[in-house]
Amino acid sequence: xxxxxxxxxxxxxxxxAAAAAIICALCWYFRxxxxxxxxxxxxxxxxxxxxxxxxxxxxxxKAAPDWLLAILAIILVLSALVLIITEAVPPVVRIIxxxxxxxxxxxxxxxxxxxxxxxxxxxxxxxxxxxxxVIMEKIREALDLSSVGGFLGNVIGSMASxxxxxxxxxxxxIFISFFFLKDDKLFSKIVCALVPDKHEENVRKAISDIExxxxxxFVGLIVEMMGVALIDFLGLxxxxxxxxxxxxxIAFIAGLLNVIPxxxxxxxxLIGVILALIIKISTGAGxxxxxxxxxxxxxxxxxxxxxxxxxxxxxxxYSTSIKASPLEIFIVLLMAGTMGGVVGMLLAxxxxxxxxxxxxxxxxxxxxxxxxxx
Numbered sequence: 278x279x280x281x282x283x284x285x286x287x288x289x290x291x292x293x294a295a296a297a298a299i300i301c302a303l304c305w306y307f308r309x310x311x312x313x314x315x316x317x318x319x320x321x322x323x324x325x326x327x328x329x330x331x332x333x334x335x336x337x338x339k340a341a342p343d344w345l346l347a348i349l350a351i352i353l354v355l356s357a358l359v360l361i362i363t364e365a366v367p368p369v370v371r372i373i374x375x376x377x378x379x380x381x382x383x384x385x386x387x388x389x390x391x392x393x394x395x396x397x398x399x400x401x402x403x404x405x406x407x408x409x410x411v412i413m414e415k416i417r418e419a420l421d422l423s424s425v426g427g428f429l430g431n432v433i434g435s436m437a438s439x440x441x442x443x444x445x446x447x448x449x450x451i452f453i454s455f456f457f458l459k460d461d462k463l464f465s466k467i468v469c470a471l472v473p474d475k476h477e478e479n480v481r482k483a484i485s486d487i488e489x490x491x492x493x494x495f496v497g498l499i500v501e502m503m504g505v506a507l508i509d510f511l512g513l514x515x516x517x518x519x520x521x522x523x524x525x526x527i528a529f530i531a532g533l534l535n536v537i538p539x540x541x542x543x544x545x546x547l548i549g550v551i552l553a554l555i556i557k558i559s560t561g562a563g564x565x566x567x568x569x570x571x572x573x574x575x576x577x578x579x580x581x582x583x584x585x586x587x588x589x590x591x592x593x594x595y596s597t598s599i600k601a602s603p604l605e606i607f608i609v610l611l612m613a614g615t616m617g618g619v620v621g622m623l624l625a626x627x628x629x630x631x632x633x634x635x636x637x638x639x640x641x642x643x644x645x646x647x648x649x650x651x
Contacts, residue, residue, distance in 0.1 A: 313446060317453035322492040323499070324350035324458050347458035351451060368526035464488070476639075483638040490630050497594035498536065505586050506532030512578030513553065517571070519563045523556050531579060535586065538610045538622050542586070546579045605629075 304311060327350045332340050341349075396406050457463055465484040469477045506528040513524035530552075531545035553575040557563040563571055606626065613625030 309446075310449075313449040314453060316446075316450045317457055318464055319491075319495065320351070320354060320450060320454040321457035321461075321464070322488060323495050324354055324454065325461060325488070325492050326496055327353055328458060328461075343459050344455075347455050350458050351454055355451075364525075366529075368522045368529070371522065371526070461488075479638050483634050486634045486638075487631055490634065491627055494594065494626065494630065497590075501586060501590040501594055502532045502535055504590055505535045505582050508582035508585060509549070509579055512581065513549075513575065516578060517553060517563055517575050519553055519556055523553075523562065527552050531582070535583075536623065538614075538625075540614075540622070542583045546576060546583070549579050550575050 324347075328346045331346050331349060334340070340346075396402050460466075465481050465488075468484055469480055472480050509531045510524050510528035513519050513527055514521050517524070519527075527549045531542075531549050534541040534545035534548070537544075550572055553563065554568065554572055557568065557571055564574065566574070606629075609625050609629045610622050613621035613628075615621075617624070
């Protein structure tokens with residue numbers, strides 16, 4: 278009898294393993310579809326707060342239908358994205374173009390001294406090394422659509438297929454987002470249809486918690502990025518006096534890089550100071566002070582913005598959105614950075630939120646889990 282029970286148990290485990298392997302294989306084969314669904318889920322998380330606000334607006338005592346609210350939310354999200362691209366990217370490109378074409382070499386300017394110090398420290402770089410040119414090239418590569426197209430072209434095969442792929446991905450995400458926004462329980466229904474009945478209620482509650490926390494997190498992340506960019510812009514424009522266009526471009530870069538935990542703000546400050554120095558040396562814009570004092574002023578402005586982010590924005594976003602302590606977040610980010618680099622750090626907090634909610638719902642009886650989530 279014991280032998281039969283052992284055989285049954287072994288057979289059951291083999292079946293489970295085979296089923297898991299088949300599911301993993303299907304997920305890998307249809308990974309692009311899964312990416313579209315997850316992308317639409319993120320868009321819906323950003324759009325759901327907008328729908329909740331719009332539902333409060335009533336005409337003759339009636340709210341707008343769900344399908345109309347979903348369309349309006351998608352239009353607002355896409356409009357914000359297009360506005361950022363059309364208003365923020367051109368100043369950045371103009372700064373890079375002007376700085377690249379300008380002759381910033383001169384007797385005794387701080388960039389020359391910095392380059393001399395670096396080449397003395399690392400002779401292998403050669404006497405022609407220019408730190409500003411390296412930074413410009415990296416930024417240009419990040420913003421150059423042709424380089425992105427070239428990379429995708431190697432993967433997909435041709436520019437036509439790239440355009441088709443981007444169009445399909447965009448349409449798919451928007452189309453799926455519409456239904457997620459129209460029925461905020463749809464994602465939960467899809468997942469619950471794949472789990473056993475005995476776990477369905479817990480899964481539904483877990484998904485509800487995840488949607489709530491991640492929605493607050495992504496909205497908070499957008500607010501954080503805009504808040505840092507706004508402080509940088511006001512400081513660079515009102516105090517450093519480098520001009521509205523240049524200040525906006527540098528602030529946009531700093532705000533965007535601030536999304537990358539820990540490393541991003543430092544890179545943003547370095548790029549911001551160097552761009553501001555290049556602008557002052559090449560165009561004469563900025564405060565009429567010594568170049569070193571000007572560099573300190575620009576750095577102080579960006580450090581001040583980062584301090585506001587560290588002590589005001591981040592505690593509010595992380596503690597209220599994902600309900601985790603700063604120590605937890607720091608350890609998770611270190612582990613994610615070790616395993617996946619910058620991409621791992623970007624995905625760390627959303628992934629940890631999902632894992633934390635699932636652990637709290639299904640493994641709360643285990644003491645370490647209970648201590649962690651209490």
